[in-house]
Amino acid sequence: MTIAGSPADQAAQDGGFRSAEGVRKVPLRHPWWWVGGALLILIIGMFAQLLVTNRNMDWSTVLEYLFNGEILKGLLRTLELTVLAMVIGLALGILLAVMRLSANPLFRAVSWLWLWFFRGVPPLVQMVFWFNLATLLPKLKLGVPYGPVFASWDTNTVISAFTAAILGLSLTESAYAAEMIRAGIQAVSKGQTEAALSIGMSRFQVMRRVVLPQALRIVVPPIGNDLISMLKFTSLVSVLATPDLLYSAQMIYSRNYKTIPLLLVATIWYLVLTTLLTVAQQQVEKRLKTTHPQTGAMKNVKRLRFLPSFGKA
């Protein structure tokens, strides 16, 4: 028996339906969140303790070298490598992407081979290889194939450690950029090409004025990602004794043996740069997202100096 007027009584009257109206609701509890959280805080705390109390961290040395002239010069070199390798990589990437989509089977094949090779060989291996190119080709010559030579240079003077580094990084990037740009070109609707042809543009004009500007804007986010990877990949050049950020730090600790503090200096700078780039990338993506996914994406990017303005020329 139930007390008259109670919900259960009401339910009995309504033929088994029990209303949820006015009943206290208990949210799902997550006891494991607390356990996991406590564990994480413990680990983070231990790590923080290590950072602060381990005397080998030597924070005063880190501070001393953070704005050291040699380090800052290395930082500049790292930026220079990043930008140069990226620009060359993108330019080559566009060319390769267009070749990959060409009607000419030879162009397609060469592009495919290029991608296969430069995506397959690690940039570090390439750099060392380019640096030792003189062993293979002592002289670089400009002239008619099998004909007269107009100019020739000693390979070792042309391929400095810096050029070898740029070659290794940009050729690898060209392969990755080509694949992204190809996807971008294919994402631009066929109607765009047809409309452009119908007003009398040649194939080349269609590509330069209509397809590429849209394709490049589509690939801004993945290219931004590549830029961040590139920044970190430049540290590979230390094997060629090119004084980038990492190598400058290595040079200093080989003199004063303060290995960890100087690696920390490099780490801090890499983090600062990637953070800046990440923020910039997020801003770009936000602007892309606020308008149409594909079409409206264009209007805002116009103002950004993120990409060289291909197709605007």
Place this chain on the structure above:
Amino acid sequence: MVPLLRVEKVNKAFGTNHVLRDVSLDVHAGQVQCVIGPSGSGKSTLLRCVNRLEVPDSGHVYLDGQPMGYRWKGDTLREMTSSQLAVQRRQMGMVFQGFHLFPHRRVIENVIEGPVVVGGVGRATARERAMELLSKVGLADKAEAYPDSLSGGQQQRVAIARSLAMRPKLMLFDEPTSALDPELVGDVLAVMRDLADEGMTMVVVTHEMGFARDVADHVVFMDGGCVVEAGPPGHIFGAPEHERTRSFLARVL
């Protein structure tokens, strides 16, 4: 008199799908021809073959007596390069079902793109003319807008202005109102009507039977890749000879 456009026994197949079978057509300067017929009858493909966006498998298209895509060299025909074909294409405008405005450029930039990039017209001159054209299609106030902020009907009118900016001898319309909401169709048809009144030569693939009846000088009925019947609108709509024409009209009218 040499027709402005002649289509001569054009065939086109996509794989095993034979889309056009020996289609022939003459369009004289100043004429408005409407091509009607069920979907899949090859109407759009015909238009695309005229513009050489599709290359016919056999047969020829002549514009002003010159074969599209080829130039005479003695007694032979040489296939044109992409830029030579582009020069030939400038003589005809094309309006698509899906508008295909350039989304990364403003309305006015869409309209001047052709004259400036292709025609070598100065920017200022091109702008002036583009503004005239935009007034004509009733969109002068949208000159600085981006295409994606316009309605479909407005986009299509900009697309018409963009084609007209090249001062074509002939305008091709490929189902220009099929992608539009019903209430926006009228504006686009009105612009096309004005254009016809001004004496523009037009080939219009359309499902708008009212437009075909009122505006066309000549109506072409296609079915199964063939021209079944062609003649003045009074004849096609009033007294069609073929059973297929009759049954099609019975379904759409």
